[in-house]
Amino acid sequence: xxxxxxxxxxxxxxxxxxxxxxxxxxxxxxxxxxxxxxxxxxxxxxxxxxxxxxxxxxxxxxxxxxxxxxxxxxxxxxxxxxxxxxxxxxxxxxxxxxxxxxxxxxxxxxxxx
Amino acid sequence: xxxxxxxxxxxxxxxxxxxxxxxxxxxxxxxxxxxxxxxxxxxxxxxxxxxxxxxxxxxxxxxxxxxxxxxxxxxxxxxxxxxxxxxxxxxxxxxxxxxxxxxxxxxxxxxx
Numbered sequence: 001x002x003x004x005x006x007x008x009x010x011x012x013x014x015x016x017x018x019x020x021x022x023x024x025x026x027x028x029x030x031x032x033x034x035x036x037x038x039x040x041x042x043x044x045x046x047x048x049x050x051x052x053x054x055x056x057x058x059x060x061x062x063x064x065x066x067x068x069x070x071x072x073x074x075x076x077x078x079x080x081x082x083x084x085x086x087x088x089x090x091x092x093x094x095x096x097x098x099x100x101x102x103x104x105x106x107x108x109x110x111x112x113x
Numbered sequence: 114x115x116x117x118x119x120x121x122x123x124x125x126x127x128x129x130x131x132x133x134x135x136x137x138x139x140x141x142x143x144x145x146x147x148x149x150x151x152x153x154x155x156x157x158x159x160x161x162x163x164x165x166x167x168x169x170x171x172x173x174x175x176x177x178x179x180x181x182x183x184x185x186x187x188x189x190x191x192x193x194x195x196x197x198x199x200x201x202x203x204x205x206x207x208x209x210x211x212x213x214x215x216x217x218x219x220x221x222x223x224x225x
Contacts, residue, residue, distance in 0.1 A: 034213065043119075043203055043216040044157075090157065099164070100147060100172070101214055105156035 002027040002093045006104035013111055015083055021076040021107045023065075023091030031093050033074040034101065035065055038088040047089075050074060061085070086111045115140035119204050119217040126224055132177075132191040134220050136204030139185065144206040146187040147214065148179055151201040163187060164210075199224045 007022040025031060032051050036044040048059025055067040065076045074091060088108050092101040116139045126132060138144050148160040159172045161179035169179050176195060180188045187204060204217040 036216075041219070041221065043218045044205075046213060046215070049213055099145065099162050099170070099210055100159045101157075103157040 002029075002031060002095065002102050004091050004093050004102055004104035006089075006091055006107050008107050009105065010108045010110065013081055013109065015111055015113050016080045018079050019077065019081050019085075019109065021089050021091075021109065023074045023076065023104060025072050025074065025091075025093045027072075027093060027095065029095045031095050033065075033067060034092040034094075035059065035063070035074070035076050036090045036092065037061075038090065038106075040087075044090065047076070081109070081111045083111050083113065085109060115206070115215065117204060117206055117215060117217040119202075119220050121220060122218065123221045124223070126194050126222065128196055128224055129193045132189070132194050132198070132222070134189040134202055134204075134222075136187040136189075136217055137185055138206045141185070141206070141208060143184060144208060145210065145212075146181065147205040147207075148187065148189050149203040149205065151203060151219075152199075157203065161189070194224045196224050198222065 003026050005024045013019045034049045035047040037047050038044050047063050048057045050057045050067045058064045063078050067074050088106045090106045091104040094101045118137050145164050147162045149157045151157050163169050163181045166181055177191050202220045205214040207214045
Protein backbone atom coordinates (compact mmCIF):
# COMPACT_ATOMS: atom_id res chain seq x y z
CA UNK A 1 0.00 0.00 0.00
CA UNK A 2 1.03 3.56 -0.55
CA UNK A 3 0.99 6.44 1.88
CA UNK A 4 1.71 10.13 1.76
CA UNK A 5 3.16 12.48 4.34
CA UNK A 6 2.84 16.21 4.02
CA UNK A 7 5.36 17.52 6.45
CA UNK A 8 3.88 20.97 7.02
CA UNK A 9 0.29 21.51 8.08
CA UNK A 10 0.55 25.28 7.58
CA UNK A 11 2.92 27.42 5.53
CA UNK A 12 2.71 31.20 5.89
CA UNK A 13 4.50 33.21 3.22
CA UNK A 14 4.60 36.78 2.00
CA UNK A 15 3.31 37.74 -1.41
CA UNK A 16 5.87 37.42 -4.22
CA UNK A 17 8.09 35.16 -2.11
CA UNK A 18 8.97 31.63 -3.24
CA UNK A 19 7.31 28.66 -1.59
CA UNK A 20 7.90 24.92 -1.31
CA UNK A 21 5.28 22.50 0.01
CA UNK A 22 6.77 19.19 0.97
CA UNK A 23 5.42 15.74 0.19
CA UNK A 24 6.99 12.36 0.85
CA UNK A 25 5.50 9.03 -0.10
CA UNK A 26 6.07 5.39 0.66
CA UNK A 27 5.35 2.59 -1.76
CA UNK A 28 6.73 -0.77 -2.76
CA UNK A 29 5.71 -0.32 -6.40
CA UNK A 30 5.97 2.35 -9.04
CA UNK A 31 3.71 5.27 -8.29
CA UNK A 32 1.76 8.06 -9.87
CA UNK A 33 1.83 11.31 -7.93
CA UNK A 34 -0.54 14.24 -7.88
CA UNK A 35 -0.95 17.67 -6.34
CA UNK A 36 -4.41 19.10 -5.89
CA UNK A 37 -5.52 22.53 -4.67
CA UNK A 38 -8.69 23.23 -2.73
CA UNK A 39 -10.07 26.73 -2.33
CA UNK A 40 -12.48 27.32 0.58
CA UNK A 41 -15.73 25.39 0.28
CA UNK A 42 -14.85 24.01 -3.13
CA UNK A 43 -13.83 20.68 -4.57
CA UNK A 44 -10.28 19.69 -5.43
CA UNK A 45 -8.65 20.94 -8.60
CA UNK A 46 -5.72 19.14 -10.17
CA UNK A 47 -2.53 21.24 -10.18
CA UNK A 48 -0.16 18.75 -11.75
CA UNK A 49 0.69 15.07 -11.95
CA UNK A 50 3.65 12.78 -12.46
CA UNK A 51 3.03 9.56 -14.33
CA UNK A 52 6.36 8.89 -15.99
CA UNK A 53 9.11 10.59 -17.98
CA UNK A 54 10.63 13.91 -16.97
CA UNK A 55 10.89 14.24 -13.22
CA UNK A 56 10.16 17.97 -13.34
CA UNK A 57 6.48 18.50 -13.85
CA UNK A 58 4.89 21.84 -14.61
CA UNK A 59 1.30 22.54 -13.70
CA UNK A 60 -1.25 25.30 -13.70
CA UNK A 61 -0.93 28.68 -11.97
CA UNK A 62 2.88 28.65 -12.20
CA UNK A 63 3.39 25.64 -9.92
CA UNK A 64 5.87 22.88 -10.56
CA UNK A 65 6.98 19.75 -8.74
CA UNK A 66 9.94 17.43 -8.93
CA UNK A 67 9.73 13.69 -8.53
CA UNK A 68 12.73 12.36 -6.61
CA UNK A 69 12.67 8.59 -6.47
CA UNK A 70 15.73 8.21 -4.24
CA UNK A 71 14.25 10.55 -1.65
CA UNK A 72 10.67 9.38 -2.29
CA UNK A 73 9.58 12.99 -2.52
CA UNK A 74 7.36 15.10 -4.74
CA UNK A 75 7.70 18.65 -3.43
CA UNK A 76 5.60 21.44 -4.90
CA UNK A 77 7.21 24.80 -5.68
CA UNK A 78 6.31 28.22 -6.95
CA UNK A 79 8.91 30.98 -7.44
CA UNK A 80 6.57 33.86 -6.59
CA UNK A 81 3.22 33.44 -4.87
CA UNK A 82 0.12 35.58 -5.09
CA UNK A 83 -2.57 36.31 -2.55
CA UNK A 84 -4.89 34.19 -4.68
CA UNK A 85 -2.70 31.11 -4.04
CA UNK A 86 -4.03 30.97 -0.48
CA UNK A 87 -5.64 27.54 -0.29
CA UNK A 88 -5.26 23.99 0.95
CA UNK A 89 -2.86 21.81 -1.03
CA UNK A 90 -3.03 18.02 -1.12
CA UNK A 91 -0.45 15.55 -2.31
CA UNK A 92 -1.74 12.14 -3.43
CA UNK A 93 -0.32 8.85 -4.67
CA UNK A 94 -1.59 5.79 -6.47
CA UNK A 95 -0.19 3.05 -8.69
CA UNK A 96 -1.21 1.89 -12.13
CA UNK A 97 -3.55 -0.77 -10.86
CA UNK A 98 -4.81 1.11 -7.84
CA UNK A 99 -8.41 2.12 -7.65
CA UNK A 100 -8.04 5.05 -5.34
CA UNK A 101 -5.77 7.88 -4.44
CA UNK A 102 -4.12 8.02 -1.03
CA UNK A 103 -4.05 11.60 0.13
CA UNK A 104 -1.85 13.44 2.55
CA UNK A 105 -3.51 15.49 5.28
CA UNK A 106 -2.98 18.69 3.37
CA UNK A 107 -0.91 21.85 3.73
CA UNK A 108 -2.61 25.17 4.28
CA UNK A 109 -0.79 27.90 2.34
CA UNK A 110 -1.46 31.40 3.62
CA UNK A 111 -0.13 34.25 1.50
CA UNK A 112 -0.10 37.69 3.09
CA UNK A 113 0.79 41.13 1.71
CA UNK B 114 -15.87 17.99 -21.98
CA UNK B 115 -16.64 16.12 -18.81
CA UNK B 116 -18.36 17.67 -15.82
CA UNK B 117 -19.28 16.33 -12.43
CA UNK B 118 -22.18 17.56 -10.34
CA UNK B 119 -23.05 17.12 -6.70
CA UNK B 120 -26.13 18.10 -4.78
CA UNK B 121 -27.14 19.43 -2.51
CA UNK B 122 -24.32 21.90 -1.94
CA UNK B 123 -25.05 22.14 1.78
CA UNK B 124 -27.21 20.16 4.12
CA UNK B 125 -28.12 20.42 7.79
CA UNK B 126 -29.69 17.29 9.22
CA UNK B 127 -30.65 16.11 12.73
CA UNK B 128 -29.03 13.07 14.27
CA UNK B 129 -30.90 9.91 13.34
CA UNK B 130 -32.33 11.27 10.10
CA UNK B 131 -31.68 9.64 6.70
CA UNK B 132 -29.27 10.94 4.09
CA UNK B 133 -29.05 10.90 0.32
CA UNK B 134 -26.30 12.69 -1.58
CA UNK B 135 -26.16 12.50 -5.32
CA UNK B 136 -23.31 12.70 -7.79
CA UNK B 137 -23.60 12.63 -11.57
CA UNK B 138 -21.00 12.76 -14.31
CA UNK B 139 -21.55 14.06 -17.82
CA UNK B 140 -19.51 13.63 -20.97
CA UNK B 141 -18.00 10.21 -20.32
CA UNK B 142 -19.02 6.57 -20.22
CA UNK B 143 -18.30 3.85 -17.67
CA UNK B 144 -16.33 6.05 -15.29
CA UNK B 145 -14.86 4.80 -12.05
CA UNK B 146 -16.65 6.73 -9.31
CA UNK B 147 -15.55 7.58 -5.78
CA UNK B 148 -16.95 9.04 -2.57
CA UNK B 149 -14.55 10.77 -0.18
CA UNK B 150 -15.18 12.46 3.14
CA UNK B 151 -13.11 15.37 4.31
CA UNK B 152 -13.27 16.05 8.04
CA UNK B 153 -11.63 19.11 9.52
CA UNK B 154 -7.87 18.68 9.77
CA UNK B 155 -7.97 15.06 8.64
CA UNK B 156 -7.46 15.13 4.89
CA UNK B 157 -9.54 13.02 2.56
CA UNK B 158 -10.84 9.58 3.47
CA UNK B 159 -12.02 7.23 0.73
CA UNK B 160 -15.44 5.85 1.59
CA UNK B 161 -16.59 3.94 -1.50
CA UNK B 162 -15.63 3.35 -5.09
CA UNK B 163 -17.44 1.82 -8.03
CA UNK B 164 -16.12 0.44 -11.31
CA UNK B 165 -19.54 -0.20 -12.83
CA UNK B 166 -23.31 -0.24 -12.34
CA UNK B 167 -24.21 -2.08 -9.17
CA UNK B 168 -20.56 -2.63 -8.22
CA UNK B 169 -19.63 -0.98 -4.94
CA UNK B 170 -16.52 -1.43 -2.84
CA UNK B 171 -16.38 -0.10 0.69
CA UNK B 172 -13.13 1.10 2.16
CA UNK B 173 -14.27 1.92 5.66
CA UNK B 174 -17.05 0.17 7.61
CA UNK B 175 -19.57 2.66 8.91
CA UNK B 176 -23.23 3.54 8.80
CA UNK B 177 -23.01 4.89 5.26
CA UNK B 178 -23.78 3.02 2.05
CA UNK B 179 -23.42 3.75 -1.65
CA UNK B 180 -25.28 2.75 -4.75
CA UNK B 181 -24.77 3.13 -8.47
CA UNK B 182 -28.15 2.77 -10.15
CA UNK B 183 -26.97 4.18 -13.49
CA UNK B 184 -23.64 4.36 -15.28
CA UNK B 185 -22.99 7.99 -14.38
CA UNK B 186 -24.86 8.29 -11.10
CA UNK B 187 -23.42 7.59 -7.68
CA UNK B 188 -25.45 7.97 -4.49
CA UNK B 189 -24.28 8.11 -0.89
CA UNK B 190 -26.87 7.19 1.73
CA UNK B 191 -27.46 6.63 5.38
CA UNK B 192 -30.49 5.35 7.26
CA UNK B 193 -29.57 7.15 10.48
CA UNK B 194 -27.03 9.93 10.63
CA UNK B 195 -24.51 10.27 13.46
CA UNK B 196 -22.84 13.45 14.67
CA UNK B 197 -19.56 12.04 13.38
CA UNK B 198 -20.97 11.98 9.83
CA UNK B 199 -20.55 15.74 9.60
CA UNK B 200 -18.02 16.76 7.00
CA UNK B 201 -17.41 17.72 3.41
CA UNK B 202 -18.32 14.95 0.98
CA UNK B 203 -16.58 14.84 -2.36
CA UNK B 204 -17.41 12.74 -5.38
CA UNK B 205 -14.76 12.03 -7.98
CA UNK B 206 -14.45 10.18 -11.27
CA UNK B 207 -11.67 8.74 -13.33
CA UNK B 208 -11.61 7.22 -16.78
CA UNK B 209 -9.36 4.34 -15.81
CA UNK B 210 -7.76 2.63 -12.88
CA UNK B 211 -4.76 4.64 -11.73
CA UNK B 212 -5.84 7.64 -13.77
CA UNK B 213 -6.30 11.22 -12.75
CA UNK B 214 -9.31 11.78 -10.52
CA UNK B 215 -11.55 14.76 -11.12
CA UNK B 216 -13.61 16.08 -8.25
CA UNK B 217 -17.04 17.54 -7.90
CA UNK B 218 -17.79 20.75 -5.97
CA UNK B 219 -18.66 18.85 -2.78
CA UNK B 220 -21.52 18.71 -0.30
CA UNK B 221 -21.08 20.15 3.16
CA UNK B 222 -23.07 18.12 5.68
CA UNK B 223 -23.70 19.28 9.22
CA UNK B 224 -25.37 16.83 11.57
CA UNK B 225 -26.85 18.41 14.69
